[in-house]
Amino acid sequence: MASEAGFIAEGEWHPANSSRAIPATLKEENGRLVAESEGAVLAAAVLERIDISPRVGSIPRRLTFPDGSVLETRENDRIDAYLRGRRGSRGGLVHRLEEFHPRLIAMTIAVILLAATIYRFAVPALVEVAVLVTPPFVPQMIGAGTLASLDRTVFEPSDLPEEEQKAISEGFAKLAARSKGGEGGYKLNFRDGGMIGPNAFALPDGSLVLTDDLVKLADGDREMILGVLGHEIAHVEGEHSLRQLYRAAGVAALVMLIAGDVGSGVEDILTQGGALLALSYSRSAEAEADRRSVELMQAAGYDPAALARFFSVLEEKLGDHGDASIFASHPGTPQRQQDIREYANELKSRSGAR
Numbered sequence: 001m002a003s004e005a006g007f008i009a010e011g012e013w014h015p016a017n018s019s020r021a022i023p024a025t026l027k028e029e030n031g032r033l034v035a036e037s038e039g040a041v042l043a044a045a046v047l048e049r050i051d052i053s054p055r056v057g058s059i060p061r062r063l064t065f066p067d068g069s070v071l072e073t074r075e076n077d078r079i080d081a082y083l084r085g086r087r088g089s090r091g092g093l094v095h096r097l098e099e100f101h102p103r104l105i106a107m108t109i110a111v112i113l114l115a116a117t118i119y120r121f122a123v124p125a126l127v128e129v130a131v132l133v134t135p136p137f138v139p140q141m142i143g144a145g146t147l148a149s150l151d152r153t154v155f156e157p158s159d160l161p162e163e164e165q166k167a168i169s170e171g172f173a174k175l176a177a178r179s180k181g182g183e184g185g186y187k188l189n190f191r192d193g194g195m196i197g198p199n200a201f202a203l204p205d206g207s208l209v210l211t212d213d214l215v216k217l218a219d220g221d222r223e224m225i226l227g228v229l230g231h232e233i234a235h236v237e238g239e240h241s242l243r244q245l246y247r248a249a250g251v252a253a254l255v256m257l258i259a260g261d262v263g264s265g266v267e268d269i270l271t272q273g274g275a276l277l278a279l280s281y282s283r284s285a286e287a288e289a290d291r292r293s294v295e296l297m298q299a300a301g302y303d304p305a306a307l308a309r310f311f312s313v314l315e316e317k318l319g320d321h322g323d324a325s326i327f328a329s330h331p332g333t334p335q336r337q338q339d340i341r342e343y344a345n346e347l348k349s350r351s352g353a354r
């Protein structure tokens with residue numbers, strides 16, 4: 001029997017999910033491995049599709065066929081001799097790795113760690129480079145594209161009375177005049193926000209959107225609205241939304257951007273309104289924008305802590321429901337409100353001392 005053509009080893013065959021054992025012969029026939037019993041084929045597959053357990057001392061080897069059935073054999077040397085014959089000439093490294101799993105596992109872990117490290121450090125670096133080399137038309141394209149797409153899909157024209165819009169715009173201009181971009185660097189847009197509810201956000205080109213619902217939420221507290229707008233101005237100053245967009249755009253898009261190739265695919269990603277609204281800033285970007293709001297409000301002669309009032313109203317009236325609301329991206333935690341008040345007091349006492 002051992003001299004039979006294609007014979008590899010003797011063993012026991014178990015049907016899938018069964019402990020039933022049938023004495024069987026493992027053979028190679030027409031390029032396939034076949035488990036046979038008295039001339040009947042029990043299971044067959046090409047070598048590549050069979051999972052062969054590694055050799056561990058004299059523990060029987062298990063050859064698992066694609067149908068789930070298993071051939072178990074104690075003839076380890078025969079299996080190894082067969083595998084050497086089949087694989088010896090090609091893929092020596094792969095073969096050795098398969099025999100020595102701990103090394104394979106260690107290598108896999110090393111590769112994953114390396115990839116994670118590249119991701120951790122290379123993506124932020126790529127983002128910074130992309131922000132640096134971004135030509136001015138890109139933020140403009142993103143801003144105009146996003147606003148146009150939101151106007152088509154969610155926004156309606158604002159219902160706010162003209163005088164109300166004018167008063168808010170005047171306050172906004174005072175804040176903008178004290179920011180990096182100056183008054184001309186920003187444009188305030190009033191919209192009925194529809195499903196996005198009480199919200200205010202900034203586009204990378206300096207366009208800000210303020211929804212009617214947010215104005216209504218403020219209930220006549222105009223400084224509170226200005227505090228929010230100061231916060232949004234800070235997001236533009238810090239190029240936070242550009243950074244977030246770039247982070248979300250992925251490595252491929254970043255490389256294309258840095259290479260100066262703003263393809264239509266990248267343009268689509270960057271100008272989709274939803275993409276920008278779905279972003280939330282990092283906690284440090286939020287804290288930076290909060291502090292900047294305090295500074296701008298103070299400089300413009302408003303209550304520097306007005307933003308903290310906004311967060312407490314938001315919390316009180318909206319709770320944490322409304323995923324698309326400003327609350328989702330701007331959780332107004334008590335800690336945050338306290339930080340704003342403390343910084344406002346610090347600024348007040350500093351200007352009082354002068």
Ligand SMILES: [Zn+2]
Nearest residue numbers: 281286289330
């Ligand atoms: Zn923010």
